[in-house]
Amino acid sequence: MTPLTFHPNPKKPDLVLPAGACDAHCHVFGPAAVFPFSPSATYAPEDAPKEKLFELHRHLGIDRAVIVQASCHGTDNSAMVDAIAASNGRYRGIGMVARDVSRKELEDLHEGGIRGVRFNFVTHLGKAADHDAVREIVAKIIPLGWHAVIHFDAHRLVGLAPFLKELELPMLIDHMGRVDASAGLEQEAFQLLIQLMEDERFWVKVSGSERVSRAGPPFHDAAEFGRFLVERFPDRVLWGTDWPHPNIKQHMPDDGALVDLLARIAPDAALLKTLVVDNPTRLYWPETL
Template sequence: MFSENLPFQSNPSTPALKLPAGACDAHCHVFGPAKDFPFAPERTYTPVDAPWETLAALHDRLGIARTVLVQASCHGTDNTAMLDAIARSGGTCRGVGMVAREVTDAELQHLHDGGVRGIRFNFVTHLGKDADVGAVQELAARIAPLGWHAVVHFEADRLETLAPILKTLPVPMVIDHMGRPDASRGVTQPAFGMLLDLMADERFWVKVCGAERITRTGPPYDDAVHFARELVTRFEDRVLWGTDWPHPNIKKDMPDDGALVDLLARIAPEPALLQKLLVRNPTRLYWPEKFQARSNR
């Protein structure tokens, strides 16, 4: 039985915070439309349609210029909807795909040519079966020559087991949603301490999004801000941010994306930190050719 998702907010607020030029939403999704891009039969949830046109209009409203689409489990390893959106973006969009262990080199090259720059592995119970550790290790070795990275999505209590495995992978790794700690337990909790220890390795990056996922108090996510602020302060060159639109598997209090943007004024209040979080860091990871060109000027 598939769980049904709540609809995203169709009329989000316009943020008060003006984002820097070239700001990037480094974690969001496109879903369907199902009539054109059917959902995977093995999915654990059925999202509402969330097509590229709607996301592009949202980004215009929020002041976001660039996008990183992340393949979600509801589409499985069929990355067609994401590739279609990237192709329509005019070069302002990159992607993180999901692939099967049996993916061919030709298929990986096709994804690269289509704008994909990484693959995602899920270790989250409600999204179904964990990624196979052997497959993770094999695929990480295969994507390394492409200059890709791995995005890893896990629940906080899994990190103790996963950390030794992740440290063996030969590619940069991006941790989703601050490692999904329980915000009510504070930044001194052991799970968050393990994430900080992992981040001491410069191959690791972390996304300071998902306040609406780790909160235990709800909007305006006061309990979650401390985690994001800690990560931005400690690891300013290896942090990313995203809206997580259209917020799959949120069970109540569907986020206002304008309010999530305004939360950045508390997460990265210094202009230099905001510039790194939204512009410099995603350029380094997803548009490295542009970052290098700027560095050579």
């Protein structure tokens, strides 16, 4: 099945986000003519340049963002760094780096607004990250005060959890661990995620509702998982759109409707502000506190 392109005309959200709201998980792709995709990429998405992302955020009422490097650009973080440079300090980034990345390269990325590294353990994105390589990279980024973003298929968590517990830095789990919403809150993968979250090194994104859902739009089944995490771990949760939703093959979400889904994920005004303003500030803009 061919992946869908992102929604051409998202609605204006009914939910008005608080000032300083942050989309803590989004991407920029290309444009390929300027920032080519990696020859080793497992997919080649439609161009989704910074101008489109900035326009979307204005439309949704989002003031800040964290751009996450996607595997289609490999370890060339240029498109992301370019977008961050154009944001006047309102955007930060999560990079992907090679095992032999130098201290100078990491310092340059830090200067460019990068604050962490993403590691993939997702089958459709290719070979899972090598554990020894992860350890070596983690040792290099700890002095910078960075964190690791961990992206995995839910079924991998049984084997992955002991390894993650070895790592001595903050870790942020993508998309609610990509659990299957139809399997319920008691499923093994979600219970393992909760066990990890009891360790204060771990954070989680209540993003990717369109990936977690099995019921389809408006993804209320996934919102149940997000709400649980927000209420149980209010100070270590983030939210993001995941625009432009790479590798979605059915039910491409309307990003305005995803904002409205926050009314179910964080129904209390204080919880919502903590989720979309306070927590991303602590993790990505601590110098402003």
